[in-house]
Amino acid sequence: MNQWWTDRAIPASRSGLRNALDLMGILDSRQLLMRCYGLSLSDQYWIRPKGTDLSWEKINFFDNPFSEDIGDILFEVKPNHEILNFRSPDSTSDGNLRKRWKIINGKRFLVKGGSEPFFQQPFNEVIASEIMERLGIDHVPYSVTAIQSRPYSLCEDFITSETELIPAWRILQTKKKRNETSAWQHFVVCCAELGIPGVVPFLDRMIVLDYLIANEDRHYNNFGALRNAETLEWIGMAPIYDSGSSLGYNKVTRRISAGEDIECKPFKRHHEEQLKLVLDPGWIDFGSLSDVRELITGVLSSEMAAETIDEERIEAVTASVEGRIRKLRESGAAHFGKPSSLDDDRTDNTAAAYH
Ligand SMILES: Nc1ncnc2c1ncn2[C@@H]1O[C@H](COP(=O)(O)OP(=O)(O)OP(=O)(O)O)[C@@H](O)[C@H]1O
Ligand SMILES: [Mg+2]
Numbered sequence: 220m221n222q223w224w225t226d227r228a229i230p231a232s233r234s235g236l237r238n239a240l241d242l243m244g245i246l247d248s249r250q251l252l253m254r255c256y257g258l259s260l261s262d263q264y265w266i267r268p269k270g271t272d273l274s275w276e277k278i279n280f281f282d283n284p285f286s287e288d289i290g291d292i293l294f295e296v297k298p299n300h301e302i303l304n305f306r307s308p309d310s311t312s313d314g315n316l317r318k319r320w321k322i323i324n325g326k327r328f329l330v331k332g333g334s335e336p337f338f339q340q341p342f343n344e345v346i347a348s349e350i351m352e353r354l355g356i357d358h359v360p361y362s363v364t365a366i367q368s369r370p371y372s373l374c375e376d377f378i379t380s381e382t383e384l385i386p387a388w389r390i391l392q393t394k395k396k397r398n399e400t401s402a403w404q405h406f407v408v409c410c411a412e413l414g415i416p417g418v419v420p421f422l423d424r425m426i427v428l429d430y431l432i433a434n435e436d437r438h439y440n441n442f443g444a445l446r447n448a449e450t451l452e453w454i455g456m457a458p459i460y461d462s463g464s465s466l467g468y469n470k471v472t473r474r475i476s477a478g479e480d481i482e483c484k485p486f487k488r489h490h491e492e493q494l495k496l497v498l499d500p501g502w503i504d505f506g507s508l509s510d511v512r513e514l515i516t517g518v519l520s521s522e523m524a525a526e527t528i529d530e531e532r533i534e535a536v537t538a539s540v541e542g543r544i545r546k547l548r549e550s551g552a553a554h555f556g557k558p559s560s561l562d563d564d565r566t567d568n569t570a571a572a573y574h
Contacts, residue, residue: 227259227311228252234317234334239292243303251289254305259312260320260327260376262383263448280308280320281327281380290319294366313440314461316340320376327376332369333463337527340463341372345518347432347462353507356424359460363523370523377458383448384457387485388439390415402564403486403496414453415444421456423497428459430490431543435482436464442485466536475535478542487563494547495559505548512537 229236229248236248245251256265256273260280267273277283286304291297293309294317308320308327317332333340344361351358361374378384387406393413396405403422410418429437441461445454467475474480487493518524519533547554 224252224257225249227257227264229310229312230315232315234315234332235293235295238295239289242292242297248310251305251310255289255307255310257311258306258308260308260329261311261313261378262385263380264383278306279380281376281378284322285320290321293317293319316463323373328373329376330364330366331372331374331463333371334469337468337532338370339466339468339528341370342518342521342524342528343432343463343466343468344372344374344461346515347428347434347459347465349514349518350431350508350511351424351428351459354424354428354504355502355507356428357421357456357458359458363518363521365523368523368526372463374460377460378445381448382454383446384443385446386440386443388443390444391439399561401486401559401561402566406486410444415455416453417455419498420502423499424502425459426486426493426497427500427503427547428462429465429483430494430547431540432462432465433467433478433481433490433539433543434462434465435468435484436461437484439485467539472529472532472535475532475539478539484565486565487559488565489563491554492559492563494551494554495557497555500551500555503547503551505544508544511540511544515540 228251231248233248240246240248253266256267256278258265258278258280263279265275265278285308286306288298288303289305289307289309309318312318312320312329314331316334319330321328321330331341331344332338341361341363345363348358348361352360359374359377361372363370364373365371390409390413391406393409394405396402400408407418407422425437425442428434442459443457445457446452447454481490483490483493486496515537516533519528519536
């Protein structure tokens with residue numbers, strides 16, 4: 220319970236957290252949890268202090284408005300009143316990048332930034348979601364907006380007041396992994412025993428996407444399953460979200476072109492090895508990606524991107540994606556569904572660096 224509660228707080232590695240806590244006069248992000256009753260916009264858990272008559276209907280953030288104060292402070296905007304209102308889902312949000320929840324036209328959106336020096340992640344989210352749209356992969360759609368002249372991605376909450384997101388990380392804990400079982404097999408077996416439908420086709424799609432965009436951070440908290448929070452019935456895997464740490468987001472242009480040192484998660488250390496886990500590639504419609512050059516150059520050529528992303532970088536990103544599409548189309552058969560070596564399995568904890 221303690222571990223779960225601690226994990227629910229904003230991770231210590233969150234960009235800008237230290238300053239935000241100093242501004243609030245709070246020592247540790249765990250202290251924020253109690254003040255929002257642990258409520259989140261990604262699941263339905265909360266605590267009710269003894270002796271209060273609070274009800275879920277009255278306080279949940281799916282149906283009720285929430286304070287902007289925590290989000291403002293995390294975004295370095297000082298609220299113009301003395302006494303802060305701590306009722307905010309921003310106190311339970313996960314991940315390293317600066318982020319906040321916003322209600323826009325009655326809908327809940329996650330607003331998420333990028334990192335120095337290129338601030339490329341928000342654009343990558345859009346490119347990844349457009350690629351998934353073309354390939355028919357269930358995904359969270361992202362768009363980009365400017366805040367304080369920096370790009371931020373916007374995506375709508377895919378959880379409702381009846382559903383919850385269970386990260387893959389939690390699913391993995393339901394069984395002990397045997398040494399001779401691969402990371403992929405272990406995850407598939409855990410899901411099968413829980414009765415989560417559609418897992419292998421989902422993983423096929425996620426692995427292919429992550430190869431195409433050279434995703435370097437698909438750790439076990441960056442995908443998961445959906446469950447009905449009332450009946451506890453498994454709905455299936457969650458639409459794909461958080462694909463921004465990709466397309467050479469933190470590399471200099473020369474290294475993007477060289478295609479070197481691309482990290483792979485969650486199952487294998489190398490994307491080529493991870494591709495071997497794809498059992499059915501029949502759904503990949505390469506023709507749908509024929510406009511990928513226009514797609515990527517279009518997104519990365521916006522006025523907002525021009526601040527940190529130059530033409531050479533756009534060309535390097537575009538050419539590397541085209542190259543990987545070509546490779547997959549021409550030699551996919553040599554990769555897919557092949558026995559893969561356990562030597563390349565990830566044995567480290569790739570749930571997240573911040574655990
Ligand atoms: N659209 C959404 N609806 C509901 N929950 C979401 C949504 N997007 C993200 N989340 C939740 O918020 C968490 C943080 O978001 P996200 O993974 O996008 O941030 P991040 O800072 O990029 O993370 P990381 O540190 O993994 O790079 C996710 O792990 C997930 O639990
Ligand atoms: Mg994440």
